[in-house]
Amino acid sequence: MKIAYIGTYPPRECGIGTFTQNLAYAMTAKNQDGEKNHKRLIIAMNDFDETYIYPQEVKLTIRQEQQTDYLKAANFINSNGADICILEHEFGIFGGNAGVYVLPLLHHVKIPIIVTLHTILENPSYTEKAILKEICKMADKVVVMSQMAISFLISVYDVPDNKIAFIEHGVPDIQFDRKQSKTEFKLKKKKVLMTFGFIGRNKGIETVIKALPQIIKNHPEILYMVLGKTHPNVLRSSGEEYRNYLQLLIKNLKLQNHVLLLNEFIDETELFRYLSACDIYITPYLHEAQITSGTLTYAMGSGCAVVSTPYWHAAELLQDGKGRLFNFNDSDDLAVTLGTLLDNPSILKDIQRKAYKYGKEIKWPRIGEKYLELAKSILKTPKKESLNEEQAIIDPLILPPFSLAHIKRLTDDTGIIQHAKFGIPNLKEGYCLDDNARALLMSLMAYNQKKNPLALELMPIYLSYIHYMQNEDGTFRNFLSFNRNFLDIKGSEDSFGRTIWALGYLMRNAPNDAYYQNGKLVFFNAVPVLERLNSIRSIANTIIGICYYLQTNPGDEEMVVHLRNLSSKLVTQYENNRTEGWHWFENLLAYDNGILPLSLLHATQILNDERIKSIALESMDFLTENTLKHGYLSIIGNKNWYVKNEERSIFAQQPVDALAMVLMYYQAFLLTKDKEFLNKLFLSFMWFLGENDLRMSLYDFDTKGCCDGIEKYGVNRNQGAESSLAYLISHLTVLQAYEELYQSKEFKSAGLSKTMVNSS
Known part of the structure; x- marks a missing residue:
């Protein structure tokens, strides 16, 4: 057996380093015939800028705060024939916020993992708890050294007792008189x-x-x-x-x-x-x-x-x-x-x-034997059979229960507060049009799909905010202070587009005529602005809103013309920037990228234009290649984005980008009926629940809000309106996609339960 060990290691002066060395030696000691039955492969953790002269068995080092080193270590373990990996975990020895950098390493290791926990907190911070829970999920077995540790893992971290092994801390076999x-x-x-x-x-x-x-x-x-x-x-x-x-x-x-x-x-x-x-x-x-x-x-x-x-x-x-x-x-x-x-x-x-x-x-020889027995039992245990492809497409039981608790917390009688300090509204930042448009969209979806009474109650607040912020020329102001003072004269084109999207969706899904008429009034007051739009994301958002409107008003020829003109702008933008190997609308992948293919997928439904459809699918494939190639969604970071022929940013990743991907794949499925898009949709949604570069959930199960993004140091724990609405719209889209899947003939015959959707 070849065993990979990850931990601190001598000559670094650290108790865990001594533990790692003793365990490795005990498990790979020579037998009575002088032969080694097992081999050791040590990956040592370096702290800060310190370097050490390690013994020969150390094959690789990880610099604590260099995240790329963790991924290199995973690749090294996978390519060197190790049978099992043993990680010594202590919060202080791994990089990132509360040691979050260890999560991508564990996720990428393809062999069974044993984790020895040296510290287990009874009252962890949110981040500490989230990280340790994720570590325990990825581990095949978790080793602890006290009975109280077992009770903490079960009661605080929800670790199944059959995943926990109790093995005492070893001591050297050294005796003096x-x-x-x-x-x-x-x-x-x-x-x-x-x-x-x-x-x-x-x-x-x-x-x-x-x-x-x-x-x-x-x-x-x-x-x-x-x-x-x-x-x-x-x-x-x-x-x-x-x-x-x-x-x-x-x-x-x-x-x-x-x-x-x-x-x-x-x-x-x-x-x-x-x-x-x-x-x-x-x-x-x-x-x-x-x-x-x-x-x-x-x-x-x-x-x-x-x-x-x-x-x-x-x-x-x-x-x-x-x-x-x-x-x-x-x-x-x-x-x-x-x-x-x-x-x-x-x-x-x-x-x-x-x-x-x-x-x-x-003594260490006895403890080493216990670890070896544990490793052998893991390697003998057959892996669980994966679900068949059809059942694995979307699993609604993974979704947390749908809740508007945090949205209610952020909303007062003016609108939804745009920012939060952790899970508490930050009144100093006031309100913005972008978030109230998203909130209107989300509340409409929640009421249509789930008949959520709170959604119906909140809906007019967001609609009235939109109405209040519209200027006489059809444009909108964006920002409003908490004491209801305007903070700008005219908002961004992006905020305009998002508002048209929400209003178009309202006219297709209004719960009553009063809401429909109000939305229609604001929508058509904004029509003179449509042909003056230059921002491609504003154009994309506006296209989506127009398409929703035309689904119930297909005879409005003037609006069809607007749709053709705006779609033509995106097509021209794409053709001017597309080159071999770069199939995109700009010379960079920036923010909210999925909105661009999404808008053309919507336009294709209305206009039935093959050129628009081809560009939509080709640009979607390009975005997929750059964000989903590792088997999970890795969003283009907003720090420096991804400029053509340059290195892409990994951080900071924003929830609105994950939302755009979810919506894009859902629309692609509706257009093509290709179930592979539902796989990608669900994979993109799981970004919120921990299938991401840091392996951490952004959804807060306590507040029912969503954290603001993934930074290099870890998760940004503020839970503003944009991120929380992005999660909820994505959640509702997953349920809607599952409903579409359930209604298809193949899945009806497979006997998948519709109650799974309703229960979520």
Whole structure:
């Protein structure tokens, strides 16, 4: 078996690096005949700009904040014959917001994955929870090192219990004679207390130091050794502030002869030599939220008597007399606990004996065997059969329940607020025509498809905003402040086009005559503007609105002429820019790209023009090739877009672009009846739910809103109107597409359930 390991790795000074190395060596150790049954392939994580001289088994490195390195690592694993991949996960070692860069790596790895979780938070942030849930979805098995970790995964992160494996933290098989070690360190006459590991404020070392004056009264032979460097992250942010504080505290309490701060990161052999000279090991952490502690496990594995605050791992590990607990930040309680053990050597030896017995069970060779057994069981498990092609086209059960809760939150009696801070309306930014036009479109769709009463209630608010913003010459203002002051004289052509789209859709789908007449009034007041449009996206949006109007008013010859003229502008734009290998309307792919082919697909339905149809399909294929070639939607980033013959931007990706793709493929399906477009439609929609470059859902299951986009650092957690409306219109389009699919003869005979649509 060839095993790929991803994690930090020595000589980088990191506890997880030591864990990764020990696990890799334990799983690929030589057998009794001196042969290696398994091979290791190490991919090491580098932090910031640091580089390390790694041993030979490290075949590749990943720079923490270089996202392309993660994809290169996935390709390296896939092409080097590895059978299984083991990832050591800790939020701080991967790049992006809360380590989000690890998600694309896991998604692209084509072999089974085991993930060892070193930190599991009971109260994670939204991003931390989303990332860990996605990691667990992609993993074949998730390994944890405590029982509480299992309960957190099930209750907080919704991980099925059959996906979780419990394997203890391993310890090296290193033994030293206690008396000999004390002699070597010249500690024969000392009672040695010890703490080791990276130093930082959360370690609570001052709690021990403050307890020493009471203990020394009866035990003047006490020496407290603190072995470890300041944590690299602490060092970068605060320097040696904490160590200086401890040194000052030692001086003020006159404990210079009783406390030794050793600013070192030592190898495991030397560490176990120190542990063998230790009488009592102390972990005085200040908070309970630590699910795994390697230092605690090492201390027990070496046979130390452990005294600890009751953080999660310690409270679990020290049960049944294997150690003693004292209260958080309570020096007096610690002094009493230590005094009891020092005054009663038989109790102390009993704890040491139990710790040593436990330690024998978790030596690395045993732990390595457990991981190997887990890996073999995964490789023996047959992969689930994929659904047949017809059933896999659209799965409405994947969709979250449809909800207008966030839209209601953003809407007041004037219109829909355009921006939000996270899930809360940002009143300072006021309103805009673009979003109220989208909101009108969405509410019409929601009422027509689902008879949603809230949609009907909100609809007139958006329509009245549109009416209020129209100028006498038929143009529209765009922006309105929260106190209802106009912020511009004439809005963008894009906002004009989106408004015509919404009004055209209204006249085709009005819930009553009053709404129809109001929409018709505003629509025809805007007609004089149509022939003056220059922006191709404004033209495209306007074409869609006109097409919806003509579906119920096909005899309006004047409007057909407008449609031909506007379509001709797009055709000319396309022909002027199309070259070999570049089938597009401009010399760049910019924003809202899918709207351009979408508009010509709509025009084809009305005009039945083969040239328009050909351009629509050819440009759609070109857009598909540049955004769907990796098996998921990778939107052109708005940072620099994609200029012809230059490198495309990946970030920032916007939800409106995903919406345009969903609508484009739906219209292509209606025009051609080719079910492959429904595959692409659903794939594009899944961008919202995590099938994207960062493998993170933009839909917020708590607020029922949609995040504003994908940035290099992670998801932009603001949930404004544009993004949330883009999600909801896409959601409704998926349901509408499924309805069309259900109504086709082939799918009726397949027995697919219409109730699936209604339930969504």
